[in-house]
Amino acid sequence: MLLSLAPMEGITGYAFRRVHAEIFGALDRYYTPFISPLPKVGAPFGKRNSRELDPENNQGLNVVPQLLTNDADRFIWAAGLLADMGYKEVNLNLGCPSGTVVAKEKGSGLLRNPNRLEAFLVDVRERSPLPISVKTRVGIESDDEYDELLALFCRCGIAELIVHPRVQKDFYDGTPRQELYGKTLERAPFPVAYNGDIFTQDDYGALLAAYPQTRHVMLGRGILVNPALAREIRGGEILALTELKLFHDKLYETYTNDMGGNAVFRMKEWWSYAKCAFADPSSVHRAIRKLRRADEYETAARRIFSTEKLADSPRFS
Ligand SMILES: Cc1cc2nc3c(=O)[nH]c(=O)nc-3n(C[C@H](O)[C@H](O)[C@H](O)COP(=O)(O)O)c2cc1C
Incomplete structure (x- = not known):
């Protein structure tokens, strides 16, 4: 089983990743909090993002940078810079529920306009020097939107889909709609990961019992509360x-x-x-x-x- 750390803006930057790995053993993957704004084409990353991405600050960790944008040229330029730094994959944020981000048709806001999203994904897939994984919500208002979105992802040749099965309007309320993750497992031609409300070994066990094909679980707030959660899930000592x-x-x-x-x-x-x-x-x-x-x-x-x-x-x- 692949266990990764969710991107969490303001918390899981390189300092958190390094200290977590040092004390509790490295997770299989760490996703950076979203990088935004991206540099203009031809320009380097800004100072703060350069520090976040500097391979020196991420030594020994399997880190996947996450980008938040709807600008294909800037995405491609940033992916090129990341490839030069040695990164092997780039992740696109289609989950951020914040009103200001959504209003600009970024993050989960891009889910509102499937035609624009598909054109964007096809374009960046063709031109990106790195494979592109996607972290998504399952819609804006209602989970009825997901069939169309999932079909779209299936056409776009992405490297992996990480599903946080809430809609934008849910923010973090309510229970994740795990059945939509199950539907993704059934239909997707690419690897799929689950994210959402896995806070204890029992939550993890229930997910695995319902969806035994699960191969990658992304842990977020569960690790902020209990940084030993991945070890516990793997049958190790509980947090001291x-x-x-x-x-x-x-x-x-x-x-x-x-x-x-x-x-x-x-x-x-x-x-x-x-x-x-x-x-x-x-x-x-x-x-x-x-x-x-x-x-x-x-x-x-x-x-x-x-x-x-x-x-x-x-x-x-
Ligand atoms: C403080 C905070 C910051 C977050 N920042 C990001 C982010 O930068 N990119 C992203 O894709 N998701 C972000 N998320 C969402 C998490 O990655 C994750 O999808 C969410 O917390 C649900 O997973 P969990 O129930 O395991 O925490 C953030 C969540 C929180 C609570």
Whole structure:
């Protein structure tokens, strides 16, 4: 089974990937958070994205860069830069549900216009130096839209389809429509991956029981809450408080070296998920929520790790 880390903007950048792999063992693949805007044709990636993509910062990891765009020329140019850097695949974001992105017909917004999407995919497939995988939602308003979208993907010769079976209007609410993932497995001539609400070994077991042909599961918030989730899924040790502390300390140290005082804000993003690893998430939330200064933050984090207990079965909620 292939287990990968979902792209999560603002959290799973290169520092997170590196520290995760160091403490918990590398996942089979790590997808970068979406890269946007893409450079103009002829220009290099901007400073922030160059750091994210620099092979030095991703050593030893199997990283797939994800692009968010509807501009075929910029996509091809960026794919060329990525090929020169040694990347072997590029991923297209057709899932981002944010209103501003959708309004520009990017991310899941591209699903609204299947003709435009197909023309885009055919064009980039023909010209891209790298195979293109796609991470998609199953529609904008309703899952009735998916039959047409799936037929379109099947015609376009993509390298892999990662299905997050929610529609744009769902954002992250409700239960993933797993039956549409099942339909994809039945029909697609290319490899298929599942993504959505796999938070525990039980969730994973239920997915496998329902869809035994599954070959790739992408884990997102489950890893933010329980960075040992992939190990647990593979039958290994459950998460220990000492390793969560080690993970936290290394992540904070890496962010501090990279961005100084802003490290606290980055860590608070992580805590908004990681608090669910603890038996009393609201107590952790209260301890962290108002902090701004590094010294206050460090004291609060030390207190959490010395007084709070892990939940019996950590899961995102
Ligand atoms: C904070 C956050 C940032 C995200 N950023 C991205 C992104 O950059 N690209 C993308 O394709 N999906 C993004 N997603 C969606 C996740 O990749 C994933 O599809 C979603 O969280 C569902 O999977 P999960 O239930 O395992 O978390 C983001 C989700 C969250 C919560």
